[in-house]
Amino acid sequence: MFPLLHLFIFLCLSFSYCCYGQIINSSSSSCPLDFTSLRKIIDQNSKRPTLNSTAQCQYIRQGLRLVQSEYLRRTNSFFPPMSSADSCWNSYQSLVNDYVQNFDIRSSCGFQTAWISQGCMNITTRFEFESKVSPAAITNIVSSCNQSLENNSPCATCTTSLSGLASFLPGPSVGNLFDCAAYPSVYAAAFANQFGPTDKGTAKCLFLLDVSVGSSGKGKKSVVVIVVVVVCVVVFAVVVFGYWFMWRKRKIGLAKKWNTKRLESNLSSRLDSISGSTTLIRYSFDEIKAATKNFSRLNIVGTGGYGNVYKGVLPGGIEVALKRFKNCSVAGDANFTHEVEVIASVRHVNLVALRGYCTATTPFEGHQRIIVCDLMKNGSLHDHLFGTRHEKLSWGIRQKVAIGTARGLAYLHYGAQPGIIHRDIKASNILLDESFEPKVADFGLAKFTPEGMTHLSTRVAGTMGYVAPEYALYGQLTERSDVYSFGVVLLELLSGKKAIMEFKDGQPTLVTDWAWSLVREGRALDVLEDSIPHLGPPEVMEKYVLVAVLCSHPELYARPTMDQVVNMLDAEIPVPTIPERPISLIADLDDIERSVSSGGNSGNLSTAAGYQPYIFERETPLADSDSVRARTLDQRSR
Numbered sequence: 001m002f003p004l005l006h007l008f009i010f011l012c013l014s015f016s017y018c019c020y021g022q023i024i025n026s027s028s029s030s031c032p033l034d035f036t037s038l039r040k041i042i043d044q045n046s047k048r049p050t051l052n053s054t055a056q057c058q059y060i061r062q063g064l065r066l067v068q069s070e071y072l073r074r075t076n077s078f079f080p081p082m083s084s085a086d087s088c089w090n091s092y093q094s095l096v097n098d099y100v101q102n103f104d105i106r107s108s109c110g111f112q113t114a115w116i117s118q119g120c121m122n123i124t125t126r127f128e129f130e131s132k133v134s135p136a137a138i139t140n141i142v143s144s145c146n147q148s149l150e151n152n153s154p155c156a157t158c159t160t161s162l163s164g165l166a167s168f169l170p171g172p173s174v175g176n177l178f179d180c181a182a183y184p185s186v187y188a189a190a191f192a193n194q195f196g197p198t199d200k201g202t203a204k205c206l207f208l209l210d211v212s213v214g215s216s217g218k219g220k221k222s223v224v225v226i227v228v229v230v231v232c233v234v235v236f237a238v239v240v241f242g243y244w245f246m247w248r249k250r251k252i253g254l255a256k257k258w259n260t261k262r263l264e265s266n267l268s269s270r271l272d273s274i275s276g277s278t279t280l281i282r283y284s285f286d287e288i289k290a291a292t293k294n295f296s297r298l299n300i301v302g303t304g305g306y307g308n309v310y311k312g313v314l315p316g317g318i319e320v321a322l323k324r325f326k327n328c329s330v331a332g333d334a335n336f337t338h339e340v341e342v343i344a345s346v347r348h349v350n351l352v353a354l355r356g357y358c359t360a361t362t363p364f365e366g367h368q369r370i371i372v373c374d375l376m377k378n379g380s381l382h383d384h385l386f387g388t389r390h391e392k393l394s395w396g397i398r399q400k401v402a403i404g405t406a407r408g409l410a411y412l413h414y415g416a417q418p419g420i421i422h423r424d425i426k427a428s429n430i431l432l433d434e435s436f437e438p439k440v441a442d443f444g445l446a447k448f449t450p451e452g453m454t455h456l457s458t459r460v461a462g463t464m465g466y467v468a469p470e471y472a473l474y475g476q477l478t479e480r481s482d483v484y485s486f487g488v489v490l491l492e493l494l495s496g497k498k499a500i501m502e503f504k505d506g507q508p509t510l511v512t513d514w515a516w517s518l519v520r521e522g523r524a525l526d527v528l529e530d531s532i533p534h535l536g537p538p539e540v541m542e543k544y545v546l547v548a549v550l551c552s553h554p555e556l557y558a559r560p561t562m563d564q565v566v567n568m569l570d571a572e573i574p575v576p577t578i579p580e581r582p583i584s585l586i587a588d589l590d591d592i593e594r595s596v597s598s599g600g601n602s603g604n605l606s607t608a609a610g611y612q613p614y615i616f617e618r619e620t621p622l623a624d625s626d627s628v629r630a631r632t633l634d635q636r637s638r
Ligand SMILES: *[C@@H]1O[C@H](CO)[C@@H](O)[C@H](O)[C@H]1NC(C)=O
Pocket: 017, 018, 021, 022, 024, 025, 029, 030, 083, 087
C-alpha cells in the first residue's frame, strides 16, 4: 500500500509543480526565444492567403528558424535549452493560434517537443558551426549576404554562397524541423547580414516568409492563460480529492480491493498510448472508410503486390495516401504495430512521413491493415520518366532528385536507429512533392509483402533490373544492395531509359551494362537523355553518370556507401576510379567487344572551357582507398 501512497504524493507534487510552472512560464519571457519579431513580420504582410496544412507546417518551420536566428544573434546559440522546449512550443502555439484556430503545431505537423532544442551533428553554438566550415566559406557568405536581400538578384547571390556550405554538413538531422541544411541560412541571417533576421528582405530571402499563416483572430493570449489556470486548478483539485478518497478507503479497510498490479499495468499502457500518440495516430476503420469514400475505385492511385494505395481526405481537408495491405491475419498484428512505430520514428525531409495506421477486423472485409502517409502532389519519379507526365525534367530537378534520394537513403542506413535496408528502391518508390523534393517511400515495409512475393518480384521483368546481383543470386542482403538499386534509379533519371532497356532474343539489355560500355569508351555524357532542359556544367553531369555507374557495379565491394555518394554528388569530392567489371552474365558478348574496339571518345557535350572527359583506367585499382575500405567493411559485416 505504501508504494501506492508515494505514487500519489509524487503525482500531487508533480501536478502542482506543473501548474505552478505553467502559470509562471506561460508568458513568453520564460522561453528564451522571442516570438514578437515573428509576429511583427506576419503583421507587416498585407496579403494573407489561407494555406493548407502542408504549407502551414512549412511556414511554421520557417518562422521558427527566423526566431532561432534572432536568438543565435543574441546568444551565439542555435537552440533554446532543452528544459525550455515545452514552454517555447507553448509560446509559438499561442502565436499561431492568433492567426489560425484549432491548429496544434506539434500534432498537426508531427514535431516532437525535444526537436526545438536539437539540430544535426551536435552543432548547437555559433563556434561549433564555424569550426565545421572553412573560414573562406564564411568570408564568402559575409561578402555576398551583407546587403539588402529584398530583391531577387542579391538574394540569389546570397543563397548560392550558402549552398556552398552544404557539403560541410553531411550529417543526419533531427526530424525535419532543423536539419543540417537549415544552419547556413540561420547563421547568415544572424551574423552575415547587417539588417538581421527580422528585416523584411532577409526574412523573405532566407526564410521564405513572404506571406503569413491563416487569417483573423487576435488577443487570445489572456484567454489562454486563464484557461490554463482553470484547467490546472481543476486537475489539482481532482488529484487532491483522489488522494483523500484513497486515504479514506484505506482507512475503512476497503483498500485491499485495489489491485496494485492492475493499476500499474493500466498506467503503463496509458503512458504507452501517450508516447505513441505523439508520433503516430491510430485511426479507426470508420475514419479510414470516410476518408477514402469507402475505398472507392476512383480513389486508387497505385497498386502493387501488397495491395492498393488510395488517396483520401482526413477531416480538416488534409490529403493523405492510404496503403491497404491485402491477405492480412490478426496473428502478425503486434509485430506490424511495432514495426510501424519504428518506421514512424524515422523522419527526414527525403523520406515519406508516416501519419498513422489502422488495424481492424470487420465482419465483411476481414482483417485490415492500413497505413496513412502524406500525399505527394507530383506523383512518382516513374510517372515523370516513363509514365503519364510528359514534360521533361530539367537538369536542376534531376540533380535535386538525385541528391535528395541519396540523402534519404543515407539517413535510412546510418541515421536511423536501427538502420534500415530498403530492399525495394525503384523509380516508382521515389515520390516528388510540390517543389520536386524527392521522398523515398515504403522503407521498412518490404517485410510485409505477402510470403513468396519478394521471390516473385525478382523474376518479374518490371523490378528485376533493380535488384543487386548478389541479392538476386544468393539472397545476400546488405545496405550495398540498396546502393545498387540507387545506381540503377540514378541511371534511369539521367538517361530517361528503363532499368531493362529492351529484350533482344529473350535476353534483357540492362541500363547498367549499356551505361558502363559508354563510360568505358570515355563517352559518359552520351548516357544523358537527349534535350534535357537547362543543362548543367558538363563536368558535373559527367560526375553524376560516373557515380551512377559506380553504384550499380555488379561487385559489391566496388560500390560506395550512401554517405560517400552524398559527398560525391554534393561536394567537390572526386569519384574514385571505377574497377573493371566481370563480364555480365546476360550482356551480349559481341556487343561489348564491338563497343570496346570502336573506342571513340567524343564527349559531344564537352565545351571549350577545358573540360576533359573521363578516361577509363584499365588496371584494377586495388590500392584505391575507397574500394579497399569498402571491401574491408564488407568483410567485417559477414
Ligand atoms: C519556468 O521558468 C523558470 C525560468 O524562468 C525555470 O527556472 C523553471 O524551471 C520553469 N519551470 C518549468 C516547469 O518549466
